[in-house]
Amino acid sequence: MTLFDHEPLFTRLNDEGYGSWADELRAETQAALTKDRHGNLQNWIDTWHQLPDAKNAKLMADRDAVTLEGELTLDEQTSLRQRLMAFHPWRKGPFEVFGQPIDTEWRSCLKWDRLAPYVEFRERQVLDVGCGNGYFGWRMIHAGAGLVLGLDPFLLFLMQFEVMRRYADPAVAHYVLPLTDEAIPQRLNAFDVTLSMGVLYHRTSPIDHLQSLWHSLRPGGTLVLETLIIESDDLTCLVPEDRYAKMRNVWFIPSTRMLKLWVQRTGFRDVQIIDVSPTTNEEQRRTAWMTFESLADFLDPADPNRTIEGHPAPVRAMILARKG
Numbered sequence: 001m002t003l004f005d006h007e008p009l010f011t012r013l014n015d016e017g018y019g020s021w022a023d024e025l026r027a028e029t030q031a032a033l034t035k036d037r038h039g040n041l042q043n044w045i046d047t048w049h050q051l052p053d054a055k056n057a058k059l060m061a062d063r064d065a066v067t068l069e070g071e072l073t074l075d076e077q078t079s080l081r082q083r084l085m086a087f088h089p090w091r092k093g094p095f096e097v098f099g100q101p102i103d104t105e106w107r108s109c110l111k112w113d114r115l116a117p118y119v120e121f122r123e124r125q126v127l128d129v130g131c132g133n134g135y136f137g138w139r140m141i142h143a144g145a146g147l148v149l150g151l152d153p154f155l156l157f158l159m160q161f162e163v164m165r166r167y168a169d170p171a172v173a174h175y176v177l178p179l180t181d182e183a184i185p186q187r188l189n190a191f192d193v194t195l196s197m198g199v200l201y202h203r204t205s206p207i208d209h210l211q212s213l214w215h216s217l218r219p220g221g222t223l224v225l226e227t228l229i230i231e232s233d234d235l236t237c238l239v240p241e242d243r244y245a246k247m248r249n250v251w252f253i254p255s256t257r258m259l260k261l262w263v264q265r266t267g268f269r270d271v272q273i274i275d276v277s278p279t280t281n282e283e284q285r286r287t288a289w290m291t292f293e294s295l296a297d298f299l300d301p302a303d304p305n306r307t308i309e310g311h312p313a314p315v316r317a318m319i320l321a322r323k324g
């Protein structure tokens with residue numbers, strides 16, 4: 001596979017009547033990949049080219065760790081860990097690459113297990129806004145999705161996706177573009193399923209974000225929304241005065257009642273909460289593949305029900321809704 005092989009996606013969008021959107025995506029992607037935008041991009045690209053040409057490579061996403069199998073020479077096997085480490089920090093996963101486990105900060109398989117029983121992916125066209133390195137996309141492709149388009153502006157995560165993509169069957173329609181929800185035009189009406197997981201609380205305007213998700217979906221399409229919430233029966237919302245769990249960019253953490261109201265006001269129907277789970281040290285923790293601070297450092301050592309700033313500790317809700 002070649003790096004950043006997006007043309008099959010743009011051709012497909014063009015064939016399906018989304019030609020002007022394909023042109024916009026191509027132009028915005030080229031701009032985002034302009035090498036001086038991120039100091040490390042050229043290094044990551046160089047390392048990507050040094051990855052081994054495995055024989056009989058095969059990607060499998062039927063298990064917790066999205067796995068690459070294939071044959072490497074002894075030399076290639078020896079240098080593999082170091083090459084993969086060039087893409088540190090690995091946050092979402094886990095992965096296993098030619099026998100090398102990548103124990104990511106998040107065990108995203110737990111989130112997948114909370115989601116998968118509720119959503120039909122077979123033959124669906126899926127948009128994953130804030131997809132990270134595409135971990136969930138591989139799982140959705142395995143669940144039968146006909147197309148998965150992920151959007152994530154963080155170039156390191158795009159490169160982690162490209163590591164796996166390099167060895168995947170080129171016919172598999174799984175793409176990640178280095179773009180944000182702002183790349184979704186009004187009245188796009190294209191996707192059967194749109195996911196936004198772990199993004200809403202990072203947006204300064206959550207309703208604008210929900211509206212762009214609404215525009216992405218065809219009528220009758222399904223929204224999967226996962227976000228931080230506060231546990232309260234009231235119609236309320238936490239706006240942290242400063243940081244939340246050491247994160248600078250957290251703006252709105254609603255109660256589930258408030259979240260449902262936002263989703264309904266945006267125009268969605270049949271809003272259903274399918275899961276509410278506190279984030280645990282089993283799901284998010286420091287590992288050899290993510291050596292920075294993690295959940296344990298974000299909580300009050302004297303009271304794990306509070307963040308270090310004294311806010312309620314992270315609890316996440318997952319919502320399904322339908323575009324009426």
Ligand SMILES: C[S@@+](CC[C@H](N)C(=O)[O-])C[C@H]1O[C@@H](n2cnc3c(N)ncnc32)[C@H](O)[C@@H]1O
Nearest residue numbers: 129130131132151152153154180181197198199
């Ligand atoms: C907390 S992570 C969640 C990743 C993944 N969806 C998950 O649930 O594990 C949030 C991701 O959203 C991306 N992001 C931030 N702002 C975004 C935006 N406006 N549009 C799309 N993605 C965004 C970040 O780069 C990051 O990868």
